[in-house]
Amino acid sequence: GDSGGPLQRVLIEPYCMYSLVGITSFGKFCAFKNSPAVYTRISYYLDWIEKIVWADEI
Structure with missing residues (x-):
């Protein structure tokens, strides 16, 4: 299924970039x-x- 997939929104600036706003959990259809x-x-x-991803940077 799609669980774990991204829910994104298009950013106006910088052009043609996306922002991750959610992660798919579940839905019947x-x-x-x-x-x-x-x-x-x-x-x-x-x-x-950020603490997990940048742990080595702190």
Whole structure:
């Protein structure tokens, strides 16, 4: 399935860049009209993600 896939938004500047805003969790018919999907909000975990990713930099 699509679990773990990105939920992105297009950034106006810099041109043609994307920002990751969520991670697909689940949904019965993801991306279909009137069919809900559940995502994990990246901003909630950003501090933790940066501590893991940049651990050697600190």
